[in-house]
Amino acid sequence: MTELQMSLLAAGGVFIVGVFSYNKWQEYKAKKSVERAFAANHDDVLMKGPGEPRQEPVLDPSAVPAGRAEPVLDEEPVVKGTDPEATPDELATSLVDPLIDVLIPLQLEVAVRGDKILPVLQTLRHVGNKPIHYIGLAVSGDWEPVKHGGVYTKLQAGVQMASRTTALNELEYSELVTRLRTLSDDIGAEPEIPDMIEVMGEARNLHRFVAGHDAQLGINLMSNGAPWAISTLIGALEKQGFDVRPDGRFVMPDGEGGFLFSLSTNVTLAEETTSRLTLLLDVPCVAPMRDGFNAMVACAKALVQRLDATIVDDSGQPLVDEALAEINGQVQAFYDEMAQADIPAGSTRALRLFS
Known part of the structure; x- marks a missing residue:
């Protein structure tokens, strides 16, 4: 057992070994976007003028709106800011976004109906304060939020890697993996779990960006x-x-x-x-x-x-x-x-x- 595994186990976490199964488009887009967005720390342009701190007006990073509990609905909750005229594929990408979410493919044994799996998916909507969304590849060939009346040949879960307050951490990720495996058994799917170390690194980078731009x-x-x-x-x-x-x-x-x-x-x-x-x-x-x-x-x-x-x-x-x-x-x-x-x-x- 490695030193890293021992430390994670001592902290109550579970070291998960897995592989990324992003398709080539997702892998390219996610890597390039993350590298470009989070490779370096950014100065807060609202706090600093040329060479000296700003004193006015008020800039209060601690004045953060209270977190909102996402309601339990029969279908995928609508994300604030989503274009109501977006295509199913555009809406799916806004829900499970390779730049800000951990993408977890759920390989199905057979095609499934949305009516059957929605009640199961509703049991896992958050880990910590990070929302979890699900999309499915419909028989029409489009990715879309899982909904009643839909029939899906592939599923994908996405958990947001950071919020205003925290980054996704090892304990939350371990809880997600454990619960997602149970959920997958209930719907006849096999999750392909991304490597924890890589996910934690991306989550911390994303949270660093969010904290630096929380103006x-x-x-x-x-x-x-x-x-x-x-x-x-x-x-x-x-x-x-x-x-x-x-x-x-x-x-x-x-x-x-x-x-x-x-x-x-x-x-x-x-x-x-x-x-x-x-x-x-x-x-x-x-x-x-x-x-x-x-x-x-x-x-x-x-x-x-x-x-x-x-x-x-x-x-x-x-x-x-x-x-x-x-x-x-x-x-x-x-x-x-x-x-x-x-x-x-x-x-x-x-x-x-x-x-």
């Missing part, structure tokens, strides 16, 4: 006079176009079911007044074409007039137009970095990693 950009409004009454403030924010979500957040809709940026009153629900508001842009989750930063600045300037306020940085110093323009340039550079890594801001791939 949340905020600007503040400070009252020029008395604090605002929360009851009055709510009306003003609704007139400005904000929606109040069930969780109490104020968000600016993007017109397509999502939102551009959010707003915090910086006080608890028990407070009756506040003298400070913070608008927050989740940069990697908003596509460049939506121009989220300039939309947020325009909203802030409108609220300045409506509420008699001043736009300030986190230390309470006024933010002038020149500083805002400089920050906007850094946002554009950030978008360029993400696009070059094949994870464009606002794309399905980005939303999976950063939501």
Whole structure:
């Protein structure tokens, strides 16, 4: 027994020996994309100017939306950001993505019906906080999310290698393999398990990229006079176009079911007044074409007039137009970095990693 095996066993993990069975297209695309995207560490372009750290506005990597439990459905859950007009093959690729997922082929003994295997697949949808998706090669010749009425000759599972908080680790991967083998026995399949060491390396590289680009950009409004009454403030924010979500957040809709940026009153629900508001842009989750930063600045300037306020940085110093323009340039550079890594801001791939 090798030293590595002993250490993994001591930690409660199981060393899995397997082979990659990606087809040539997947292997080429995954390797080249990962090498190009994650070979080197990137500076956070929103944090640094030429040779010195940025002090403004607020950039809070710890302000991460709480994780959402994926509902148990009869068919493959729809991933946020997926194009509703995507072809079955495009949708399949967005669910089981060779750049951000571990791909695990499930070789079938005979063709299977979606109706029969869906209840079994629903028993394994997450490992840790990493989602697991399944696609199948239909008798039509297209890869598609497994669904009722479908008949499949091949299956493939994909587990996401990283999230905002963590990378897929050895214990999670061992749990996945153990449960996937049981699941495969139930549906008459044989999983082809990728090598743990290679998977862990790719997962850590991907998480390093995510952590380095987890940028949340905020600007503040400070009252020029008395604090605002929360009851009055709510009306003003609704007139400005904000929606109040069930969780109490104020968000600016993007017109397509999502939102551009959010707003915090910086006080608890028990407070009756506040003298400070913070608008927050989740940069990697908003596509460049939506121009989220300039939309947020325009909203802030409108609220300045409506509420008699001043736009300030986190230390309470006024933010002038020149500083805002400089920050906007850094946002554009950030978008360029993400696009070059094949994870464009606002794309399905980005939303999976950063939501």
